[in-house]
Amino acid sequence: MDRKEIEALARLAKLEFSDQELDEFTNDMSNIIGFVNRLSELDTSGVAPASHVSGVVNVFREDEVKESICQEDVLSVAPERDDSTFIIPRVI
DSSP: OHHHHHHHHHTTOOOOOOOOHHHHHHHHHHHHHHHHHHTTTTTTSSSOOOOOOSOOOOOOOOOOOOOOOOOOHHHOOOSBBSSSSSSOOOOO
C-alpha cells in the first residue's frame, strides 16, 4: 500500500494522522500485506480446513425434558410480587 491509499483509508474512517504516523502506517501495512502474500505461496493442499484451532467439540449436554418448578413455588421466594409475576425496582 502506498501513502495515498493510507490517506484515503484514514479519510474514510474519519481519522487524522501526522505525517510521521502516515509514514509508519504505510510501512506497517506494506509489511502486513507482504506477509499475507507470503502465506499464499504455501502449499496447503494436504491440510484439512479447520473451523476451530483448539479441536474442542461441542461440550453442551443433550436436552432433556424434566419436570419444571411450579409457578407458585418460584414466586414464593420473590421479595416482591403480584399475582403471577416478579416485581422489580425500576432501573432508569
